[in-house]
Amino acid sequence: MRHLTHIPTVAGRRAVSFRPRTVVPLLVAVFTATVVATAPAQEATWSGTLDGTGSGRFADHLEEDDLSSSLTAALTGRGFAEIGTDSTIEMVVRPSYTWTDDRPYLLDLERMYTDVQVPQIVGPASVLRLRAGRFRLAAPDPGLFNDTLDGVNASVSAAGVRVRAGAGYSGLILNPVSNIRVSPADVADGADDDELFGPQRIMAFGELSVPEVALRQTVRLYGIGQWDLRDAEEGETTIDSYYGGAAVDGPIIPGLFHSVGATISYADAEDTDSLGILSRAQLRYFRSDWNSSRLALRGVVASGLGGDTDQFAGISEQTVGTVAELPRENIAYGELSYGLRPLAGAPTRTLRDIQTSLTGRMMFRMDTDRPVDALGASQTSSGALLGTEAVAQVGWRATSDLGVSVDGGAFFPADGSSGSFTDQRATEYLLRLQVSASF
């Protein structure tokens, strides 16, 4: 509950022009509690989770092995009530406590939202779904953001069409867990322990989906905007950005599905504008009779649209590569992955649910005049290849309330005339163990 009782500080860096503070989440909580408490049929339950992660990163260019671990304990409370004959309201609250190497503890309010569902809102087959509060809000292109925000998401589904709109604010999310980083100042704030909250930005979007418009293909059109609510300090730049995009997905033949889409970005800074594109194409093939096999081929491009200063303007900080973790800008990559359940025919569920996968990935620079923003980047090479990566994963859902996952891989950076790195960047290895239990 810390975010409800503290005024966020900006460490004197910027003037703040918008202060929703505690009002919105508090109103949501009071409204929901009132409705749930007075509704005729109501239920409540709770659950808890323990999630632990340990990882090691090894490479010759690292001064010492990079070992890290974290443990998060979370409690979830959930309440539900019927309103009238068909409508429902549900409230979810999830505080958590995290131990990491970086800090002795992190007390967070991960979720606090209310869901309202009203059927037959604009017709017999229609339904309104409204979610408000703190929750994970995904943009129509999740490559832009898919993060915990304070906001609202509303959708109306009717025969043949679905309309969705949403908005979120990142200025009340604790800084260590906020991933919204648009400008260099945002990135600098992210590493500043004196900053209590994430950048004060608002994201909003609208999306129109036409499910199975023809040949079972679903078409989506969307627009997204992102605004910095702070005034720029001396020597800093605020960046607002706007996006438009489209996506098509659906089956091709039984078991084979495709998904293609592109988002154009326009970033508006004080002294410069920038155009960019994030496009992706994916094919996925499922065969349940081949030990639940899943084969996927994926390609992504994130780059500027031609000018020297052009680049794709992301909203949340995203990286490419499980091991490499390269910035997702001025980059193209292709990956092939194959997964299966090797013991799918075993007599017990515990063994049947063991999943394995292998992924190979190749990454390239789009504009070879610009060095990659990573350790060991060559400042002179015009080679496009960034490197290749191989990742293996084994996931085991031992019981319904205990899961274990191990993944590991290697990144082989490309150097020389055809590569983007110098030989200062060595082959890098990652090994990670994740354990999750619920109670």
Add this chain to the structure above:
Amino acid sequence: MGVGLASATAQSNEFVDEVLAQDRITYGNAAYLLLVGSGDLDESASLSYARDRFESGPAALGRGVNESVTLGEYSLLAMNAFGITGGMMYTLVPSPRYAARELAFRQVIQGRAYPRMDLSGQRAMRLIGRVLTLDEQGRLR
């Protein structure tokens, strides 16, 4: 629901109609439905006998034959009737709460899974239908 009804063909139409009409399924009907569905009870048995079978075992609810059972309690009865193994918490505390969690994990319970929520006869039929489907596919163990 179709699978459940088809698999329990011996049940009388009257019994099925009575269950489907209940906004809150009774202990007797739930016990009879689950035990006949699992093949552990002859269809000619009474509802009281079905209820007594559970009362003498680890899933005893301490309830009368005409009293209603919740979603979690029905889940606990189903876990016992079909011998479904649960997770760590269910093994430690075999209660309605963790029985409902287990069946939600196995997608037997779809939609809201509040253990203490009322259970209609129609939903009870759908749940046993999914259990029987998993059983036929050999996926209950």
